[in-house]
Amino acid sequence: MEARQTRSFDKGQMTGITWQCDGILLGHAVSRFTELSGFHSKSANVDVVRMHFGLKGDYLFTYDQLGKTFDLVGGHHNIMYSREFEMTVQAKTLEIETFGIQFPKEVFIQFTQNASDTLKRFSEAIILGKSAILTDSWGTIDSPIQQVIQQIIHCKYSESLKKLFLLSKSIELLVLCADACEASERKTETFIKTKSDKEKIIAVRDLINDRVHCPPNLSEIAQHVGLNEYKLKKGFKETFNNTIFGYLTDQRLQLAKQYLLDTQQTAAEISTQLGYATPQHFNNAFKKKFGVTPFSVRNNP
Structure with missing residues (x-):
């Protein structure tokens, strides 16, 4: 198999x-x-x-x-x-x-x-x-x-x-x-029309994936890939049907779920590791995304 x-x-x-x-x-x-x-x-x-x-x-x-x-x-x-x-x-x-x-x-x-x-x-x-x-x-x-x-x-x-x-x-x-x-x-591409710009938007996604634990801010991302912030935001949404912040949130919560299933870390430890301000903030975001609490996932995988 x-x-x-x-x-x-x-x-x-x-x-x-x-x-x-x-x-x-x-x-x-x-x-x-x-x-x-x-x-x-x-x-x-x-x-x-x-x-x-x-x-x-x-x-x-x-x-x-x-x-x-x-x-x-x-x-x-x-x-x-x-x-x-x-x-x-x-x-x-x-x-x-x-x-x-x-x-x-x-x-x-x-x-x-x-x-x-x-x-x-x-x-x-x-x-x-x-x-x-x-x-x-x-x-x-x-x-x-x-x-x-x-x-x-x-x-x-x-x-x-x-x-x-x-x-x-x-x-x-x-x-x-x-x-x-x-x-x-x-789809009619309005903001990302060249292969070079498409490569830059993909590089943004890869940068976020690599730095889920300590995400860069918008100006840092724009400087890293060489796009102005307006084109960066519009181009990312056009390409991935999600905002940069929405994509980052999805990746962090999916990673949190994986940690809950694959490790013995507590929800509080995971929330700190992924950069949430408080365990309660993490708990609320997790429940909004998956419909259950982190505790439920840990005990009912």
């Missing part, structure tokens, strides 16, 4: 972990390079639909069966299908982190053939055996998607419960991914 793997390639190495449940394959991988380079991968006779999530890092991604090359900035996702699979990745950063889910063709069709119009059209192409991508616009990994992926990576369940958990989270990610890709297709 769970397997770890390491793959060496020219000027780099990939380490990863995969999980299987009911024919669905989930995987998380981190590729680190000694200098900017790339790698090639292919598989034959694997009739699956692939959900691809780029969590961190920039790269060029050439998908031979689609006849397309994508220039991707960390924090993106899409759904693709082809009977065979051959790709070349050219790294533009020294570290790339990805997550993926492979659905057997029949399972994916069963889930989606009566869903939204976009998914129906995608499923029809799959039924005909045509190589296809859900939308030409890649979706952005927002807080809900990021949180589900982290829940999968840090899942503590075992055996049958883990299998059920992974199945439910796979379907949840499918819904979130399809909805976000469709929204991206309709």
Whole structure:
């Protein structure tokens, strides 16, 4: 059900972990390079639909069966299908982190053939055996998607419960991914129009993730990425459907929940560690987010 793997390639190495449940394959991988380079991968006779999530890092991604090359900035996702699979990745950063889910063709069709119009059209192409991508616009990994992926990576369940958990989270990610890709297709970008600005907004997200315990203020963030505060605030909201403060709050509370489940720290210790003014302030924010108190999570995981 769970397997770890390491793959060496020219000027780099990939380490990863995969999980299987009911024919669905989930995987998380981190590729680190000694200098900017790339790698090639292919598989034959694997009739699956692939959900691809780029969590961190920039790269060029050439998908031979689609006849397309994508220039991707960390924090993106899409759904693709082809009977065979051959790709070349050219790294533009020294570290790339990805997550993926492979659905057997029949399972994916069963889930989606009566869903939204976009998914129906995608499923029809799959039924005909045509190589296809859900939308030409890649979706952005927002807080809900990021949180589900982290829940999968840090899942503590075992055996049958883990299998059920992974199945439910796979379907949840499918819904979130399809909805976000469709929204991206309709969206008119007003504030973030260039790839350079998009990279800066992704850098803001990464900075917040790295400093959840001691978050930077708005002027520090703006100076760090080289955007004025107005464009920073508007661009972040446009990209992630959340304010900078709202995103930070979500990340802090998700991390707090993880600490409650995975450590023996008290709620008061966690609130201090994450920078809350008082345990009561933390308690109120946690209950507003999850509908239960920290104490309830600790005693009823």
